[in-house]
Amino acid sequence: MAKRKTVQPSQVTPPVHSHPSAGLLRRLGALLYDYLVVISLLVIAGFIGMGIAQLLLVTGLVTLPEGKDVSWLLTGPLYSAWLALVIFGFYIWFWTRAGQTIGMRAWRLRIQNVDGSNIRITQAIIRLATAAFGLGNLMCLFDRQRPKAFQDIWAECEVIVLSKQENLNMLNK
Known part of the structure; x- marks a missing residue:
């Protein structure tokens, strides 16, 4: 009879964390900075939307009901989707390219996978969908050792200092 090999179960070692996790106050500081940038991007997107609406009126492709002005065109779901695309685009671009938004750079934060790589587009979308406009960061209060926000858990990533x-x-990259 052939001898059976005994297979040793491989022991999974937890990842070594060389950087501290970002706490609630740092996250909120970066979020405030990013909100200022996002607001300015939304103003620019609004100008673009208003210009396109005016162009559609001038060329005769769209007509307005009586008593309405150009801003009436900007109250529909298409314009709201345009603004949402600008917000999502801002976060997805910065998170997947460098792991840092402008506010995160100021507060020395970086979002990454546990292995140190940049997050993927799907992770960024999951983070945005589960962040609840920043309220998901309140979960950091429950774990003082390695704070993780709700969106970090769902997107399987971490925010480090x-x-x-x-x-x-x-x-400088």
Whole structure:
């Protein structure tokens, strides 16, 4: 009879965390900075939307009901979808390219996978869908050791605090 090999079960070692997790106050600070950038992007997107609406009126492709002005065209779901696309595009672009938005760079935060790689587009979409406009960050209050927000858990990623030198290296990439 052939001898059976005994297979040792592989022990899964937890990932080594070389960076501290971002706490609630840092996250909210970065979120505030990002909100200012997003508001300015929405103003620009509004100008673009208003210009397109005016162009459609001038060319005769769209007509207005009596008593309505150009802004009436901007109250529909198409314009709201345009603004949502601008917001989603901002976060998805920065998170998947560099792991940092402008506010996160100022607060030395980086979003990444546990292995240190940038998150994927699907992870970014999941983060945006589960963030509840930033309220998901309140879950950081329940774990002081390795704070994770609701959106971090669902997107299977982490937000870490970089050292000053690492943050500078990220900016120079």
